[in-house]
Amino acid sequence: MVVFAARRSLARLGCRQRAFLRYFSSEHTRDNDVVIVGGGPAGLALAAALVSNPAAKESLKIVLIEAGDLSKIQDWGMPSDAYSNRVSSITDASQHFLKRIGVWDYVEHARTNPVHQMQVWDGISGARITFDASEIPESSEMARMTENLNLQRALLRKLSDTPNVQVIQSVKVESIEREAGDTNHWPLVHLSNGLTLRARLLVGADGFNSPVRSFAGISSYGWSYDTQAVVATLNHASRGPFQAPNNTAYQRFLPTGPIAFLPLSPGISSLVWSTKPHLATVLSKSSPGVLEQLINAAFRLPETSLQYIYKRLLEGATSSEEIKGEIAFRERSDGISSHSAYASATSMVSKGGIPPDDADALPPLVTSIQPSTIASFPLRYNHAESYLGEGAGSRTVLVGDAAHTVHPLAGQGLNLGLGDVDALSRCIAQALTQGSDIGSYTALMPYARERYFENHKVMSAVDKLHKVYSSTAQPVVWARSVGIEVINELDSVKAALMINAGAGSQLQNASGWDLLAKSIENLAGFTNTSKMIGSTVGAGIQELAKNAGQRIFGRL
């Protein structure tokens, strides 16, 4: 009798499921394991990373939704002397990841350019730090400048060769809701083509205004910098035979924001000029022949002279001749010799021959701007409070710009996103080996733990850099200049900084320790210098703290 009772209670899921599911499933609802919203680099890279894992490829049903037309990007092509204006520096670590998931071979390498050196200097004091790839053991380049479209096209081509990911393009996400029932139910994504996707795991790779983040109820904190970035593709003369090739990235920290020159090919480079919004408007709308002169001046003229040029520009001196006259006037009054690399409007430096002594400290002179490559966009800092949804927003995870937005001055935005994708795909692969539900909070926790603090660290470092360099207060300028010049002398500290920033990914921990040991030695050697400058640095830091305090309380 007992045995019979137990047998009757035996329930097979297959039969029960049909009855149970009927009330919420419709003909247009499809079950999926991973639904990625957003076809940007982060979303595409996640799909590619997942299918590069045999277990995930075999067992997961992956869908990617993109509102835009991805086929245009897949067929994207440009003449070899024209470059898109959106360019990223792919760090060694990111490159390593892209190689591992089999995407790097799809990138058109001829359109990328290695960065062997970075020169960064203070717009006010001129204090300079030079990072060189030769200082990192076992690494030949720090990063590779790559057009975003080149990378996106590579990802799309990789995905079209692996049919395991269904890419739905030119279709919008109309709404996201939770399945009727309690919190264990799955998110439903309603699409503009009438389809509804049921998602075990919903990935928000949908950018700064992430709809997935709103659905998950994850708040984010941040602010917009009072800054716009102006981008453009620049033509310039090739470096001469007595100079290093165009493999150096230059960045000058002006109080209005950093201006960066990123090498793309021997005669072409990319500009990212972060500056105040009213200046950005004028710069991006300036008449032909003006912006290139302003760029050359912004890398060369002293800060006070630049302020004067901005003033003239805003007052309406907008023709190419007027600007040239103003720059030439400032060069003469600042005593810049026309044979120096710092001269642009009055430059007498000939194309060939022996370049001036200081030529390597500055980017080459920009001669023209490629047509319709000038654009500008606002800059902000934003970090989601969590990368994982909970409760009514469970089964959601954020990657890339949906999780964080960062100032582009260190070129880390895309790399942070790729770092997220790498960690999330490894986390999902691990969850599969232990039979976990990949949409569950417990299974995704390692991803959030691996990335949240890591991203926060990089983001706040970048944010602090921006803030420290926006200041014109004397003690701050002095302190940051001394700091940067001291670091510049410590090769191993610099190497450690570069490795932290993603260069030299293949290094083992052991060599990291070696480097640390070396830096301690170096620091010991510099103790005397530090003692000498210690007291003054202390004063500078006090001033810095006061300044920061004022800013914080001012904001309150």
Add this chain to the structure above:
Amino acid sequence: MFSSVQRQTARLSHFFPQNARRFQSAAATSSTVNAAEIAHFSRLSSTWWDERGELAMLHRMNPVRVRYIREKLLESTFEDHGEDARREMESRREVLKGMDVLDVGCGGGLLSESLARLGARTLGIDASESNVGIALTHASVDPQLSSSGNSLEYRHASAEQLVKEPKQFDVVCSMEVIEHVDNPLAFLSACAQLVKPGGHLFLSTIARTPLSYFLTILAAEHILREVAVGTHTYSKFIDPSELISFFQSYRPSASSPSTPTDLGDMGSGASPRPWITRTYAHGLPTRLEAEVRGIVYIPWTGEWKLMSRSSTPWGAAQCNYLFWVRRPMDS
């Protein structure tokens, strides 16, 4: 004898107080589940499956248990069939494909679902009917579990009831259950009888040490309130040496376990070979017969960690631990 075993084991499942009041005897007649009950189970299931709620610790323990089971099965494959077979098994996504696995005291189905996802034909049993309902409801929402050819099944039954049926399993697991039953010896022999020759038995429980009292009762229940008060009873905790000495003397009956009359012979010596034949210093079993491994909760990562085999003679099994024992092919 027969009926007393029934009564004792009927109490094995209700280790969380919120389910205790819904406890029904395993002998009670169960009926096919209707829509009203599904709604009812759905409400309850939000507690079992609330990963941030009272059972968060149990959810976080699950990955380490599954990893351990996977690791031990890979190891045994290596011992039986060599490195190539182990590699082949490891490369499969469904590492447990083709195996019959029993989860005794499945609760809401946390472990059973994971085992089914790894390809095992999984049967989860629980003496609490409401737990079985919760497990069924939860799995029915997941197409992977509900459509892959009925590889996951749940039953309202106790281990002793299954012993009376002819079926035996490649793997029998009973995680965090034995410290909640009234007669652990009878429970252990029931679990052991359900293992096929050459099959595996996995248990997890808590050692009876001052440390475990401090961590699992004082800290977890009364100070931090991470676990509901009354979940654990110190006197019911079981030391690893007790499990080992049970399997040193355990000699199952040689005849088929399907005949109910054999139940009377449990634990008495008819078979020539116990599961654990010898031990090393400190009473440690040999690597191929059994293993004890401590698991430790790391608060700052929020994860349970499997202690290394060499961390102490007992694999740091001072508090929570996993126990594995293999039934000999010829027993």
